[in-house]
Amino acid sequence: MLQNQLFTKTRKEAPKDEVAKNAQLLIRAGFIHKEMAGAYSFLPLGLMVIEKIKQIVREEMNKIGGQEIIMTSLQRKELWEKTDRWDDEKVDVWFKSALKSGGEVGFGWSHEEPITEMMNSFISSYRDLPVYVYQFQTKMRNELRAKSGIMRGREFVMKDMYSYTTSEEAHKKFYDLTKGAYMRVFERAGLGDRTFLTFASGGAFTKFSHEFQTLTDAGEDVIYLHRGKKIAINKEVLLPEVLEELGVKEAELEEVKAAEVGNIFSFGGSKSEQLGLRFNDEKGEAHPVILGSYGIGITRLMGTVVEIFADDKGIVWPESIAPFKYHLIDLNSKERANKIYKALADKGIEVLFDDRDTRAGEKFADADLIGIPYQVIVSERGEAEKTVEVKNRMTGETKIISEEEFVSS
Amino acid sequence: MLQNQLFTKTRKEAPKDEVAKNAQLLIRAGFIHKEMAGAYSFLPLGLMVIEKIKQIVREEMNKIGGQEIIMTSLQRKELWEKTDRWDDEKVDVWFKSALKSGGEVGFGWSHEEPITEMMNSFISSYRDLPVYVYQFQTKMRNELRAKSGIMRGREFVMKDMYSYTTSEEAHKKFYDLTKGAYMRVFERAGLGDRTFLTFASGGAFTKFSHEFQTLTDAGEDVIYLHRGKKIAINKEVLLPEVLEELGVKEAELEEVKAAEVGNIFSFGGSKSEQLGLRFNDEKGEAHPVILGSYGIGITRLMGTVVEIFADDKGIVWPESIAPFKYHLIDLNSKERANKIYKALADKGIEVLFDDRDTRAGEKFADADLIGIPYQVIVSERGEAEKTVEVKNRMTGETKIISEEEFVSS
Numbered sequence: 001m002l003q004n005q006l007f008t009k010t011r012k013e014a015p016k017d018e019v020a021k022n023a024q025l026l027i028r029a030g031f032i033h034k035e036m037a038g039a040y041s042f043l044p045l046g047l048m049v050i051e052k053i054k055q056i057v058r059e060e061m062n063k064i065g066g067q068e069i070i071m072t073s074l075q076r077k078e079l080w081e082k083t084d085r086w087d088d089e090k091v092d093v094w095f096k097s098a099l100k101s102g103g104e105v106g107f108g109w110s111h112e113e114p115i116t117e118m119m120n121s122f123i124s125s126y127r128d129l130p131v132y133v134y135q136f137q138t139k140m141r142n143e144l145r146a147k148s149g150i151m152r153g154r155e156f157v158m159k160d161m162y163s164y165t166t167s168e169e170a171h172k173k174f175y176d177l178t179k180g181a182y183m184r185v186f187e188r189a190g191l192g193d194r195t196f197l198t199f200a201s202g203g204a205f206t207k208f209s210h211e212f213q214t215l216t217d218a219g220e221d222v223i224y225l226h227r228g229k230k231i232a233i234n235k236e237v238l239l240p241e242v243l244e245e246l247g248v249k250e251a252e253l254e255e256v257k258a259a260e261v262g263n264i265f266s267f268g269g270s271k272s273e274q275l276g277l278r279f280n281d282e283k284g285e286a287h288p289v290i291l292g293s294y295g296i297g298i299t300r301l302m303g304t305v306v307e308i309f310a311d312d313k314g315i316v317w318p319e320s321i322a323p324f325k326y327h328l329i330d331l332n333s334k335e336r337a338n339k340i341y342k343a344l345a346d347k348g349i350e351v352l353f354d355d356r357d358t359r360a361g362e363k364f365a366d367a368d369l370i371g372i373p374y375q376v377i378v379s380e381r382g383e384a385e386k387t388v389e390v391k392n393r394m395t396g397e398t399k400i401i402s403e404e405e406f407v408s409s
Numbered sequence: 410m411l412q413n414q415l416f417t418k419t420r421k422e423a424p425k426d427e428v429a430k431n432a433q434l435l436i437r438a439g440f441i442h443k444e445m446a447g448a449y450s451f452l453p454l455g456l457m458v459i460e461k462i463k464q465i466v467r468e469e470m471n472k473i474g475g476q477e478i479i480m481t482s483l484q485r486k487e488l489w490e491k492t493d494r495w496d497d498e499k500v501d502v503w504f505k506s507a508l509k510s511g512g513e514v515g516f517g518w519s520h521e522e523p524i525t526e527m528m529n530s531f532i533s534s535y536r537d538l539p540v541y542v543y544q545f546q547t548k549m550r551n552e553l554r555a556k557s558g559i560m561r562g563r564e565f566v567m568k569d570m571y572s573y574t575t576s577e578e579a580h581k582k583f584y585d586l587t588k589g590a591y592m593r594v595f596e597r598a599g600l601g602d603r604t605f606l607t608f609a610s611g612g613a614f615t616k617f618s619h620e621f622q623t624l625t626d627a628g629e630d631v632i633y634l635h636r637g638k639k640i641a642i643n644k645e646v647l648l649p650e651v652l653e654e655l656g657v658k659e660a661e662l663e664e665v666k667a668a669e670v671g672n673i674f675s676f677g678g679s680k681s682e683q684l685g686l687r688f689n690d691e692k693g694e695a696h697p698v699i700l701g702s703y704g705i706g707i708t709r710l711m712g713t714v715v716e717i718f719a720d721d722k723g724i725v726w727p728e729s730i731a732p733f734k735y736h737l738i739d740l741n742s743k744e745r746a747n748k749i750y751k752a753l754a755d756k757g758i759e760v761l762f763d764d765r766d767t768r769a770g771e772k773f774a775d776a777d778l779i780g781i782p783y784q785v786i787v788s789e790r791g792e793a794e795k796t797v798e799v800k801n802r803m804t805g806e807t808k809i810i811s812e813e814e815f816v817s818s
Contacts, residue, residue, distance in 0.1 A: 047477055
């Protein structure tokens with residue numbers, strides 16, 4: 001892509017009311033635009049990152065048998081009344097609106113209810129199970145405060161998956177499979193080293209639910225980390241019997257700030273009971289379907305990556321979710337840079353080409369702010385020997401290599 | 410994909426309250442699920458069709474210079490007050506909700522206002538223009554009635570594009586370019602023959618806006634068609650002077666029902682004036698930016714295709730937007746069918762494999778209902794000579810060809 005044609009521009013300053021580092025940098029670099037507190041539009045570079053994260057998650061969910069769907073945002077009052085989650089005193093993040101045709105609708109802040117209700121159309125026998133479905137949904141939450149940039153939004157993208165199984169054993173098997181898939185997602189997105197399986201309270205059906213917490217000072221959570229065992233404990237279950245069960249001592253735990261990038265939860269048969277979702281077993285006896293729910297905050301993950309890797313010059317993207325692999329920078333060597341750009345484009349390699357008539361200092365500052373993994377500088381210095389300088393944005397390392405070697409690498 | 414693993418199932422009957430043929434068939438075949446009137450979830454097969462349509466539109470919008478973004482659904486009251494489109498008496502399809510932090514928000518039924526407001530961050534000089542941006546947005550419209558299935562929703566997917574240019578001439582050039590891109594979209598989606606550029610009223614800036622109307626009895630519009638000139642006229646501009654300008658006679662026009670699958674509209678500088686979006690020209694003089702707006706109803710297009718091509722057996726997809734190219738049907742020849750499935754999968758060819766233990770009649774009925782372009786029947790009859798029967802869903806033609814020829818074709 002030609003940077004000259006990209007309609008976004010970098011900015012020296014973020015809006016004054018923006019306090020979160022992730023949003024400040026993403027706004028300054030032209031990835032997002034702030035519509036209001038907690039609601040951001042995603043501009044071309046930002047949408048590219050979102051789509052890359054979604055594709056990683058999609059691949060890992062498909063691998064464990066997930067089928068992708070997309071539910072509606074509009075929610076029927078009657079449905080949520082069945083599970084007693086319509087009332088604002090029960091759920092305090094609803095956006096609700098009057099319907100022109102009479103009555104009220106809500107806007108989906110979660111989707112266990114409609115997906116489980118829908119499964120009544122598809123599940124009646126043990127032969128119909130298991131079913132694993134997921135979606136990338138724009139969730140709406142009427143948050144009182146939204147100060148963490150894209151890490152906690154009033155409108156944000158979440159991958160939510162739901163499992164429907166016949167038994168606790170079958171549920172447990174898929175639940176454990178999901179743990180692995182989730183860790184692969186965070187590893188592929190560059191967060192593997194600092195993301196920890198975290199024990200949290202489990203509700204009526206199981207002792208624990210599990211969170212995936214990524215260490216960052218920008219996180220809103222406090223967890224108790226056992227680095228040796230690579231696990232963490234949420235404050236709500238920091239109890240003597242839990243420590244004993246997990247085989248850790250309180251003194252071995254570190255209190256750290258973290259962001260919850262994912263969570264997995266077992267509902268047992270409770271929600272299926274409320275919504276009438278039952279299956280007949282081999283003997284023709286009816287049982288409630290066992291439900292599990294599995295979330296990954298797509299926009300939160302993006303914000304977390306920015307918070308963790310950014311330095312004083314700007315954003316630093318891991319290659320797996322960067323909008324482009326290369327940032328090709330032309331310094332008065334347009335003919336040569338053009339040739340390299342075309343060679344990369346022909347090979348289908350993702351490259352942002354800074355073809356602007358701008359001073360070198362501004363180009364370097366913009367490239368550092370935008371944070372593409374490799375900056376490839378084509379300048380007069382390399383003219384004679386036909387070389388380019390390749391700078392690794394994360395490590396700062398640079399090397400001079402021949403054009404030919406670079407293009408064929 | 411193995412049909413056995415697909416969680417959706419075909420149904421003999423659609424919900425009793427569903428009156429639209431497109432929704433009845435799409436529900437029966439397992440493409441969509443009705444949440445409420447005008448709000449449908451998209452199941453795996455339905456989402457595949459949506460993504461194929463989006464990809465066609467994306468390619469054509471990128472070709473004419475469009476850059477993809479995604480705006481928020483949440484809308485600020487103050488912004489829409491600037492253009493006098495917040496009041497329910499001015500716009501009667503708003504969904505609005507109270508904000509926990511005080512005040513009201515709306516849910517986007519259109520996005521000219523926020524996109525134009527946002528451009529204040531990126532456009533200040535003629536050097537920043539032109540800008541063409543588009544999004545695939547889930548629009549929310551509080552319709553009093555919604556009886557046309559996915560052809561008119563309370564929640565639906567629309568591609569909306571916006572052009573920002575310096576002059577009427579530059580605007581006109583892009584506007585005409587868009588006409589061509591739109592016709593290519595409808596041709597690629599299988600609607601080319603029956604989609605007509607239709608003259609409609611233009612508002613303050615231009616005499617006409619243009620609709621793209623597809624002939625179908627399921628459409629909500631009535632247009633006046635000139636088959637010879639391949640144009641149509643919307644009733645609102647069916648006036649003697651318009652007929653004269655277009656060089657057509659009233660007697661040559663046919664009154665037909667049609668669905669508006671796209672529309673393009675010129676705003677001139679009016680909305681930019683209201684929202685303060687100006688640019689400085691070469692002499693440093695400020696002018697309002699010229700705005701154009703260009704919509705394609707993605708879900709409406711899908712519904713229109715169903716209405717037009719369906720027959721008494723079910724849906725018929727054009728190959729370009731079908732969820733799969735082949736529906737492989739095993740009739741007691743599982744080993745052979747498996748081998749063919751693997752060979753196709755290895756080549757990356759999209760195939761739905763009916764591997765279910767079900768009677769032949771049910772498999773055929775389901776395949777006809779789902780409407781995948783080519784049904785490939787692997788049965789005992791072809792066992793000896795290793796042949797398969799390939800049936801074209803649209804024409805009904807069948808031919809017997811060798812396995813080898815089919816797999817390598």
